[in-house]
Amino acid sequence: MSRAEVAEPSAEAAEAVGVRTPGPLWTLGLLRNELATTLRRWRTIALLGVLAAVPVLVGIAVKIETSDGSSAGGGGGEGPAFIAQITNNGLFLVFTALAATLPFFLPMAVGVIAGDAIAGEANAGTLRYLLVAPAGRTRLLLTKYATTLAFCVIATLVVATSALIVGALLFPLGELTTISGTRISFGEGLGRALLIALVVAASLIGVAALGLFVSTLTNSGIAAMATTVGLLITVQILDQIPQLHAIQPYFFSHYWLSFADLMRDPVYWDDLIRNLELQGLYAAVFGAAAWARFTAKDITA
């Protein structure tokens, strides 16, 4: 039983007619095309706009609250992580903004993009044209996933950059104190901020894979987005229920806040590594499931 027979019927058909063999460059072209299409959508721009607005809101709120000399967050440590330190150092706004957007805004945006990836094309009736081009289903799926991951990075960097600009405008910058109480230079702080942004982006790998899988299940883009975001909320709620502590370490969102461990000195790697392993596992499981579903699916639209 040669699997290729069914694996890529369209690609095979194309090859059989001798149109052309897709090379690596062609794949890159497909990826670039996908990226451009995704990023040019009004929906995507609006999502990024909302994400960029979060640090602005947080920054202004903290500025107003602390203008009378009181400390942010009521002084008791409430609110998103690091919020109490923003007034000392604007760089902390980057961490606060990421901590504030990671539980919901960022994964929701990623869920929208990932859920739309396949189902949206099917909904618009463009999926079959994509497959008629000698893309191949596996290749198309990988390209879609790569596009979603690129969006994860872009979205995180948008939040971080916006936070850095707002932080620099409203608050002093300079040497910063890690949460362990030691001091690091501003340059190293910037480096850690970048690292944190990348870790946050990597934390979204699991949601992206999950969204892509859901997207292959349905032909309705809206349904796929809603399901992904719904799953996201459900998992976040389940992660708060103490009785479920036995399974919580396997929720994709369980170690999300571990990015804060990068602000310890020395860095506490245990949870960070567990987070990355977990995201890798989700990518493997749901990526494979999406592949199994998508390559075996009847494309009718």
Next chain:
Amino acid sequence: MAPYESDDNTNEDLRTGRRKAARYVVPVAVVGVAAATIGLVPAFAGSGDPDLPDITAEQLIEKIAASDVQQLSGTVKISTDLGLPSLGGLESSLGGMGSGGDDSGSSADPSAKLMELASGTHTLRVAADGEDKQKLSLLDKASEYSVIHNGDEVWAYDSASNEAYHMKDSSGAAKDKGGKSEDVPATPKEMADEALKAVDDTTSVTVDGTAQVAGRDAYKLLIKPKESGSTVGAISIAVDAKTGLPLKFTLTPTSGGAAVIDAGFTKVDFSKPAASTFDFSPPKGTKVTEGEDLKAEDKGRARPKDGEDLGKELEGEGLKVIGEGWSSIAQFDTGGEGMPSEESGAGDAGRFLDSLGDQVSGKFGSGTVFSTRLVNALITDDGKVYAGAVTKDALVKAANAAE
């Protein structure tokens, strides 16, 4: 299939369907491999007990006593399961764990933080460089609470609320604070010292094989009470074979089940920690509370701190110890107030405690027994308290004898 060979369509459909289904084997296999890895790796990791030369219990204790580790850094994991039903709500009102919902004078006050260690699992980092420099950090979600001792300065810094607590010239001050809520010694070394203090005729001390702790070879010292009546089943201390530093401390109750206290290094390094580890100057904008001011501020806040009130009540005068060794019972008089109830202002805590207690009566009158997996306490209706790491019956017996 052979008979249908000619029937092309049906056969194709069947095969196609089967091949489609076969694809789902891939994600299922990934899940299987991951589950196997998660399940098996710890099992294998824990199986290799190191081969070490035999050693007697005395030699091992000497090794601990002679241990002169001046420089180390490491990660300690402490799991405490005292069997207090759902400390969750109480804990958050006491220590502000996680949410940091503690709005007392300074959340950086070391005594406020100690209660957190009384339940759940916590990760700590320790670093030491000689007698003058120590650092202990309690790792919370996205925040950290550090106590730093450097020379004659003691700082405590809570990054969640950005508050610091400062004490001058008091190598003992931090420890005094710690002593107040006893039973929460922070490092394995302190715990081993506590346990070894109790060694006498009432106790059997043996060496119980070897173990790997934090990647180091260690002997296991097993301490068991000889007499019955104690709730302490056994105390096991893993001692580093090279340096004699206690690496792991486990206290199992007589009733069996999970350890009551399980504290041990998960990582340890005996090289000199970086000097910058012990440098602390409060960041700009940090609210610094000086050690002396704290009390006045605490009084200013009317908010009752449930657990602490109870603690203060228990700290009354006239402490008496009945019996000796493991089954010694502390007796003291709270001054006729009895136990805190709803009216005494403890509110939820009062109701909470009422629901926990068991009514008992005997020659002494009647009272309520509060039990945890380790410590039982009998509070009589006339305000006497008997407490100890002993069984309920032993408490009643002691109360009867005292009348």
